[in-house]
Amino acid sequence: MARSKRTTKEKLLDAAEKLFARRGFHGTSLRDITGEAGVDLALVNYHFGGKKPLFAAVLERRGAVLNEERLRRLAEVRQAAAPRPASTEAVVGAFFDPILDFLAHAGPGWHSYFTLLAWVNNSPEWGRRLMSKTFNDTVREFIRALIDSLPGAAPEDVFWGYNFLTGALTLSLAETGRLDILSDGLCRSTDVAALKARLGPFVAAGLKGLAQRQA
């Protein structure tokens, strides 16, 4: 969609997404956002009713799309494996690949959204309420699929494994640039292909190792 044809609401959502991702909720002012969007300050309250509702709207806008794509891919890998359960690798792929594919091919808006998601997921202040609201149903479905894929695994181990999995993902999405410094430029935190090649294998192996551990 051309820049000029975006509505005021979309301009505000795009600008807020970008700036909240970089500096968090408290580090971004409505003046920053309306300045970036090129619209008047008062329109935030007209269209969204305040700063917090704007923040929530940013999170929800792409959340539904992401959930839908994830569930579509999960159904796909389940069907391909039926009547056996889908493999751990396939389930993990259905969870990560929508994000990694959007990141690689779907423009800067999705990029900022994922950085923001990383920020929210790690925030004691926002993480529990906002992440749960948008993602719980989908995530529970994936955890069920993971449990099915790991015969003999204790559910507790899979819940903890999901926690590690999402931590590994979200730090990668935050793209702090720390990987670049630590590796002296050998790795780049913006290299989605390198991430995609490694995140799945790491996590699938980790989950399997966890499932086999002695209690």
Added chain:
Amino acid sequence: MARSKRTTKEKLLDAAEKLFARRGFHGTSLRDITGEAGVDLALVNYHFGGKKPLFAAVLERRGAVLNEERLRRLAEVRQAAAPRPASTEAVVGAFFDPILDFLAHAGPGWHSYFTLLAWVNNSPEWGRRLMSKTFNDTVREFIRALIDSLPGAAPEDVFWGYNFLTGALTLSLAETGRLDILSDGLCRSTDVAALKARLGPFVAAGLKGLAQRQA
């Protein structure tokens, strides 16, 4: 140390640590901090020179202690394995255990510090500069040990593996409570023993899986 014998500087560091961990840098005001500490507002500038230097001082106070303990344990596991390199499991343990042991036994200050570390590590705004300054030397030593423990692994894989490892750790340290909700109370994100039993096995298995992946 008794509460009354703490110096003003220590009171400010303790209060800042607690509040920055909960709401981040921009979400915490100097009035919040001096109120929590029970000291006058103007003393932040007298003792630290401003809000940002106070934030940096909070991060550095316990960083040196953590680095020292980590390196001590790394030397220990290396010596125990010599002349062979220490195992992946042992290196990963030397990296995680100081944090998990401090978390379980060393009081609320360390607890807040680790939550803050999780926040900083995932922050595009602060992550690169502040984490690198305090932790790069130690982390590079651990990555060297991981490479030695994984014969045939490409260094790129180990750098990415370190990224996943620290992501899994820091999301766990953030204690967002999301795990509790997702698991309907079966797991608690504050359960350090449960975390300690699972994080090492998950990460060691993940690193080994990554090292064996086809290029």
Added chain:
DNA sequence: GTCTATAGCTTGATAGAC
């Protein structure tokens, strides 16, 4: 729907008495 103007408050920082 958009804009101007501003209310009402909080922020980080500091000058200066003690």
Added chain:
DNA sequence: GTCTATCAAGCTATAGAC
């Protein structure tokens, strides 16, 4: 070292013209 008092700037939100 500590405290009072205050400043200039920034903040969210809103009333009201257009």
